[in-house]
Amino acid sequence: MSTRHWVAAGLAAVVTLSVGTGCAKEQSSGGDDSSQIVIGADLELSGPAAVQGEAYQRALKMVQADINKTGIKVGDKTKKVKLVIRDNKSDPAESLTVAKSLINNDHVAAIVGAGASPTTMPMIPVAEKAKIPMISMGSSGAIVNPVQKYVFKTPGNTDVIGNVMMKAFAKKKIKKIAVLSVDNPYGEAGLKEWQALDKAGKIDLVTNQKFSDSVKDLSVQATKVTAAKPDAVVVWAIPPQSGLAAKALRQKKFPGDKVYYDTGAGSELFVKGAGAASEGSYMVHSRVLAGNEITATTPAAQTEKNFFTEYSAKYGGFSGFAPMAADALNLIVAAIKKGGSADPQDIQKSLENLSYDGAFGTYQFSPTNHGGVSESSLTVLQVKNGTWSLSDLG
Amino acid sequence: MSELLQYVVTGLTTGSAYALVGLGIALIAQVTGVINFAQGQFVMLAGLLFAVLQEHRVPTVLAALAALAVTVLVGLALERLVLPRQAAGRTDQAIMLTIGASIVIEGIAFVTIGTEPKFARPFTAGEALRFGGASMDRQYLWVIGIAALVMLAVWLVLTHTRTGWAMRATAMDPDAARLSGISPSRMSLLVFLAAAALGAIGGIVLAPLQSPDASVGIGLGLKGFAAAVIGGLDRPAGAVAGGLAVGVVEALASGYLPSSQSGFADGIAYAVLLVALIARPTGLLRRVTGERV
Numbered sequence: 005m006s007t008r009h010w011v012a013a014g015l016a017a018v019v020t021l022s023v024g025t026g027c028a029k030e031q032s033s034g035g036d037d038s039s040q041i042v043i044g045a046d047l048e049l050s051g052p053a054a055v056q057g058e059a060y061q062r063a064l065k066m067v068q069a070d071i072n073k074t075g076i077k078v079g080d081k082t083k084k085v086k087l088v089i090r091d092n093k094s095d096p097a098e099s100l101t102v103a104k105s106l107i108n109n110d111h112v113a114a115i116v117g118a119g120a121s122p123t124t125m126p127m128i129p130v131a132e133k134a135k136i137p138m139i140s141m142g143s144s145g146a147i148v149n150p151v152q153k154y155v156f157k158t159p160g161n162t163d164v165i166g167n168v169m170m171k172a173f174a175k176k177k178i179k180k181i182a183v184l185s186v187d188n189p190y191g192e193a194g195l196k197e198w199q200a201l202d203k204a205g206k207i208d209l210v211t212n213q214k215f216s217d218s219v220k221d222l223s224v225q226a227t228k229v230t231a232a233k234p235d236a237v238v239v240w241a242i243p244p245q246s247g248l249a250a251k252a253l254r255q256k257k258f259p260g261d262k263v264y265y266d267t268g269a270g271s272e273l274f275v276k277g278a279g280a281a282s283e284g285s286y287m288v289h290s291r292v293l294a295g296n297e298i299t300a301t302t303p304a305a306q307t308e309k310n311f312f313t314e315y316s317a318k319y320g321g322f323s324g325f326a327p328m329a330a331d332a333l334n335l336i337v338a339a340i341k342k343g344g345s346a347d348p349q350d351i352q353k354s355l356e357n358l359s360y361d362g363a364f365g366t367y368q369f370s371p372t373n374h375g376g377v378s379e380s381s382l383t384v385l386q387v388k389n390g391t392w393s394l395s396d397l398g
Numbered sequence: 399m400s401e402l403l404q405y406v407v408t409g410l411t412t413g414s415a416y417a418l419v420g421l422g423i424a425l426i427a428q429v430t431g432v433i434n435f436a437q438g439q440f441v442m443l444a445g446l447l448f449a450v451l452q453e454h455r456v457p458t459v460l461a462a463l464a465a466l467a468v469t470v471l472v473g474l475a476l477e478r479l480v481l482p483r484q485a486a487g488r489t490d491q492a493i494m495l496t497i498g499a500s501i502v503i504e505g506i507a508f509v510t511i512g513t514e515p516k517f518a519r520p521f522t523a524g525e526a527l528r529f530g531g532a533s534m535d536r537q538y539l540w541v542i543g544i545a546a547l548v549m550l551a552v553w554l555v556l557t558h559t560r561t562g563w564a565m566r567a568t569a570m571d572p573d574a575a576r577l578s579g580i581s582p583s584r585m586s587l588l589v590f591l592a593a594a595a596l597g598a599i600g601g602i603v604l605a606p607l608q609s610p611d612a613s614v615g616i617g618l619g620l621k622g623f624a625a626a627v628i629g630g631l632d633r634p635a636g637a638v639a640g641g642l643a644v645g646v647v648e649a650l651a652s653g654y655l656p657s658s659q660s661g662f663a664d665g666i667a668y669a670v671l672l673v674a675l676i677a678r679p680t681g682l683l684r685r686v687t688g689e690r691v
Contacts, residue, residue: 051613054513187664215652216664218617220415220608223408223533224652227401244515244609255526255533276517277609 040086041076041346043336044106045329046117046127051094052188052217053120055243055273059323060119060141061089063330066318071337078346085337088112092123099123100130107134113346116332118142119325122189128155137339137352139332139375141325143267144193148374154352156335157375158328158364159267160288164379166197168288169264170206172384172397173236178262182234183212184225184249186241194240194266210234219245226252236262243270247277250285260284261386271324275390282387286395290364291383292327293392304361311363331362331377335369400531405653406646411538413645414545415441415608416667418600419622420629420637421549422593427631428569429589432492436476436500438619439507440597444469445610446507448602449516458521466598472503473594477587500619507612518605541603548599549638552592556634565589624671644670 045064048057068087075082088110092099099118106112107130114137118124121142128147131138137154140147145161160168173181183198185191195212202209211232213225222245229237230253237258239249246269253263261284265274271293275282291298291305295312298305311330316322335355340346343354356374360367365381386395419437426434444465451461480495520537527534556562567575568585576582601610608614622637625644629636644667652663 050508050513054611054613055515058513213652218614219664220614221408221412224405224649227404227408228653231401244611247609251535255535273514277515279517 042086042112044112044115045089046102048094048119049091053094056119056325059325060329063326067330067333096126100126103127103130114336136348141328158331159376162193162197165288168382178235180208180210180234182229182237184239187214191240222248222252226256230256230258238264240266242268243273244277250278250281254281272321285387294394327363331364404532405649407532409646409649413642416621416625417638417641420625420641422596423626424637426593430586431489435496439500439503439615440594441601442615444598445601445605449518449605452518462602469598470594473590477590515609515611520606537606624667628674
């Protein structure tokens with residue numbers, strides 16, 4: 005066989021490989037049992053967002069075990085939660101299939117997920133049509149704006165995170181920023197927010213760089229953004245790219261305390277990945293991440309601290325993504341308790357008027373507000389001595 | 399100017415990773431005629447194992463040796479399982495099998511090690527190196543140094559030892575080689591062993607820089623494939639040149655493309671591949687005239 009044939013076979017293989025990868029992990033399915041409430045989860049267990057999916061899955065299993073210790077009183081029966089967790093391979097098309105399968109085959113009462121904005125968007129029409137409530141962990145504001153009857157979310161909306169950062173910038177007298185963002189709908193949403201703020205004249209966006217979610221070295225991007233001499237760099241990425249960004253900026257001698265990360269940057273994985281370069285970095289997140297420092301004076305703070313302690317003890321480390329999924333499941337359960345019914349329609353009605361203190365923060369759902377967590381639950385954390393701590397910008 | 403230098407430095411360093419993968423692919427292609435699409439998985443497997451062992455406080459040298467040993471075993475298993483399955487002369491079947499093996503290896507890594515990235519410590523601590531306005535992580539010195547040593551060793555073996563001659567003879571004409579007492583099957587086993595070891599070494603030196611997770615193998619394998627093809631596919635030196643070229647072009651693309659287009663940099667390796675195939679179908683380092691037989 006000649007070289008040319010090899011190459012032809014190879015190019016065919018390139019296509020095959022890029023389409024046919026990812027491994028499906030599925031757990032438990034089917035079996036109608038009136039003593040159980042079936043809740044589906046559409047998660048990124050493989051693919052580029054697997055870091056998130058793994059944390060979500062762990063959090064859901066932990067919350068499920070806690071709930072099933074006592075069970076949920078529905079009418080005169082005590083029911084247990086049965087989770088059906090399916091992998092969407094971080095792929096929007098796959099997420100659509102998963103959502104349909106959860107609704108049509110598993111007859112779930114509600115869905116947790118998807119875990120990211122790109123995978124959530126295609127589910128929305130499916131959930132609306134089937135009238136099954138879903139709570140997403142995607143951060144894009146487009147998920148709940150305009151409000152769709154059955155669609156809710158837990159993380160802070162992009163514009164809310166932007167607001168929190170803007171307040172921090174005002175305190176630090178930061179006027180010129182550069183944005184480093186991952187080239188997918190998540191990073192795009194962040195970038196658009198800053199471009200809008202720039203257009204409105206509220207901040208000066210001097211330059212921005214996009215990078216692929218599989219990139220392994222960000223020196224070039226860091227060189228370009230630091231060359232524009234911004235007062236601060238804003239990073240919209242998840243691990244490991246968030247850590248690589250920190251490393252590359254440090255290489256360019258850009259001070260760590262002038263770098264601001266979105267909630268997605270990750271907790272321990274970020275610090276581990278960036279090493280010493282993470283020191284001083286700021287991130288907008290719930291205070292749950294500084295769990296050790298929380299003084300539990302209010303029930304809300306107590307819930308956050310408890311979740312941090314329990315998760316850290318069970319899995320030997322904490323993830324900033326975990327509380328988002330934990331709250332999604334707890335919100336569904338709270339709605340079932342409140343309405344006294346596990347019927348999808350009743351869950352939707354109860355969710356829409358629910359106030360809840362969760363692990364990630366406080367939720368005030370209403371017919372016009374389907375999430376996420378309220379701005380007051382978010383704060384600006386800083387890496388001090390290798391751990392996320394409360395900062396002077398809180 | 400200092401920016402251009404930085405882009406080139408970054409390009410050469412990331413390119414050295416592609417070169418190592420490409421070298422493995424080219425070696426196997428040269429001797430067996432098979433393109434090993436699981437080559438990137440050797441890099442992933444060794445890097446991941448090395449990082450996991452380090453996280454469990456295994457000393458660096460031990461962790462590296464263990465990761466190397468496991469990866470080489472996987473390479474041997476792959477060769478024994480995949481190559482004898484092909485009908486005589488049908489390398490395309492074996493190529494498909496390597497793709498299957500690649501997905502299996504990734505799947506096993508997903509299930510056993512998990513999907514989170516793992517982090518290894520750099521071999522030597524310290525601030526980044528600086529020269530003429532450019533900076534470079536210290537670990538890249540190890541990458542470049544070890545890659546250079548390994549490439550030199552491969553070249554010496556191929557040109558100065560009986561085994562090397564036998565390998566090259568097999569590459570040129572398996573039947574004639576068999577008539578002179580060389581076992582093509584043994585040569586193919588040897589070359590898979592060498593390629594797995596190459597991939598493993600690459601994975602280990604890159605682990606502190608690239609925080610490997612179970613999914614990195616396919617991307618690296620494809621970039622390595624591009625490097626090998628650009629370099630002429632059956633020329634080890636060409637694969638190295640091809641890898642460095644792909645790295646530099648990628649870095650320059652992300653450096654000089656306007657911000658709104660900066661997302662395209664990742665695909666540029668394949669654009670280079672297409673251009674190279676059209677302009678120089680036989681590879682960068684090969685004379686265009688005269689097909690070698």
